[in-house]
Amino acid sequence: MKNFILISFLIFGKSFSQNYMITYSKSSNGKTIENQDVLMIFTNANHTLITTNNIISKKTEFPFEQNLVVKNSNEYIQIASLNDKKIIQTKDSISLNKQSFEYLPDTKKILGYVCKKAKTTINSNTIELWYTNDLKLNAAPTILGQNLGLVLEMTRNGNYSIIATKIEKTKSFPKLNLNSSESLDLVTYRDALLKSRFTTIKIFKDQIINFSEDSISNDTILRFANGTIALRKMKFPVIKKGSQIFADITEQSNGDAYDRTGSFFIIPTLTSISFLDGLKKGKAALPIYTNGNGKEYQGVVATQNYTPIVEMIRFFTPFGIKHYNTIQLKDKNWQDNVYYRQDISDLRNLLNNQEVYVGIFIGNYDKGGHKVSANITIHTEEELQSKETKILPLFCTNNVMEMAGQEYGTMFNVDKGLEVKFKLDQTLKNCKLRYIVTGHGGWENGDEFVPKKNSIYLDGKENFSFTPWRQDCGSYRLSNPASGNFSNGLSSSDYSRANWCPGTVTNPIYIDLGNLEVGTHTIQVKIPQGLPEGNSFSSWNVSGVLIGE
Missing domain, CATH: 2.50.20 (outer membrane lipoprotein receptor (LolB), chain A)
Incomplete structure (x- = not known):
């Protein structure tokens, strides 16, 4: 009008x-x-x-x-x-x-x-x-x-x-x-003006992430691992230095009642082998990492010819949001969806004027699965000062090809843990390790529910250690309609966990590594992984990206 x-x-x-x-x-x-x-x-x-x-x-x-x-x-x-x-x-x-x-x-x-x-x-x-x-x-x-x-x-x-x-x-x-x-x-006006102030790149819209042999790709969206991974090739614009970049995801259950690990990730194609080769050809196309515990881990660490995926957002679905809102409890008004949003400005150089594959994964074995939408937004900051950085993806044990047989991150049951060597051809200053970690598996004594110290070693010396742990999971009860209720008055979604909660994002932490000189360096991650309990075992999803000036 x-x-x-x-x-x-x-x-x-x-x-x-x-x-x-x-x-x-x-x-x-x-x-x-x-x-x-x-x-x-x-x-x-x-x-x-x-x-x-x-x-x-x-x-x-x-x-x-x-x-x-x-x-x-x-x-x-x-x-x-x-x-x-x-x-x-x-x-x-x-x-x-x-x-x-x-x-x-x-x-x-x-x-x-x-x-x-x-x-x-x-x-x-x-x-x-x-x-x-x-x-x-x-x-x-x-x-x-x-x-x-x-x-x-x-x-x-x-x-x-x-x-x-x-x-x-x-x-x-x-x-x-x-x-x-x-x-x-007024509301429509304000919304139109706000959205005109930044660039929105729509990656996925109401995309089903499920487990089904009937999952097929189309001209836009590639589906892998029986439908638990959706992938899209995207061309990103020139992103001005200093701009703020955010990634967001909206998720609903489309039938799956459980809390699941999710990842919104980039597949770098900087080397002759990429994670895309594993998706297209199977896990055997990815380089193998071994640490002496008898298992083989596919595509988890960088090599001279391979670059692992980079996680923009590690997220966790709640128990059955939206699909199971019919479960009625007194004084509980369930949320219709869960919204995750995170600043990913430090990954600018992987997106700036680049054509890359962007993927989303939710580990599940449900035919209905989950429904997701995901975007990346670019907010120009003319006056924000930032220094040009180099980004080097190092490792990711989050097995996004879980439903295609990729091994779980159980390499921490021996002293070597996870070790990756990388070579620098120029000195990098003020280096930081962008580190994401979550613990999983087991029951009462599993690492999902037991605090465990993470230790990061640089060139053989302990550089940093901390215990990743979340005690605020009860804050998200209204996103978890299908969460089991126990005799002690707690629900499953209330329990503290190893750096995650059902319905939340796990934020990266930034570990100072100082200045790194030209040559070969080693980063090692050690975690005292718990022993198996019957058929249940513990694992750790860790990912690390080196960022330096």
Whole structure:
């Protein structure tokens, strides 16, 4: 629907009353904010336009927003020009009339005009406004205080201020293309403007991750390991240095009642062999790691010719969310889905202007399985400083090909544990190991439920140790309708676990390795893995990526 607003002086750039242009400066903690886009308002007896210098001079990038106050109707119109140059607007006829202020006796002069003081509280923020009535004009640099007079200064919580620096008479208003804008309700408008401020790359939409011989690939999505892995080839845009990158997943049960290990991952193709070879040809195509315990582990450590997968998000499904919401318990209103979101900005170089395979895995043996959607969003941060880094994937024992026979991470039952050698052809400074770890398996005495120390060795010397453990699992009870309830009053999803909970993300930790010189280095992970109990055994999913400057 198009909204045609007949404001001729705005459309034609002319007015029949005196126009003013007021310029404002923004400061924080008493210091002027550097490189700011100067805030400006154009106002007269009938209208106020809130805009910026860059918009007026056509130097700003899309999207951008301007605000118009129609004084005779007390309406506040927000107008946004989006990335695709589409113009949208929303009209608010209520907010201006609902504003209330405490009027204080204080006065001071700003730009030669006597100003009075008013105060209000918005969303726990205390806002002080200085306004003058000398010009017989109502206007303000935000929606707040439009009917007080001419607001020349606003201060929020005593530390952020907008202060008028110049008042000028002007002959005309800037032109606005209001008659070609689409009128939206406020929530839809805000959503469209927000999404226009960043880039969303949709990876999967309502993708089924299940266990079925009937799972097949199509032109877009590749399915492997009986449907428990979905893979997609994606071309990522140029990502500006300093940008923030986030990955998100939305999950629901499509029939599986259990908590499962999941991974949203990248397959690097930096070497002659990649994890894709294992998916297409079978686990035998992947290089083997052995540590003397008699087992063979496929594709878990980097070699001269092979790069393991890189986990963007390690996540865990809750017990049967959505599908089993029919289970009724008093005072339990189950969630419809679980949402995981994580900052993956440190993996920028693996995505920046690259064509890569992005995959998602949920280990399960259920024909209905799970339904997932996944995205990667890019948020440009022009002013955020960051140094260029080199990324070297080192190991990943999360056996995402579990349902195609890939061995579990049980290599920690001997002293050698997991060991990987890597060679640097240039010195890397301020190196960090991006380390994700979760313990699994066993019952009462299994490593899933018993704290175990993780020790990281660099070139034969212990560099770091900690005990990964989560004690907050009970916080996610409302995402776990099918979680078993025990005689002691606890549910299975309440129990503390080895760095994970049903329905959560496991965050990476960052282990400082210092500066690493040219040559061959060794990283070793040792964990005192528990003994098997009958048919049950313990295992550890660890992944590590070296990041250095």
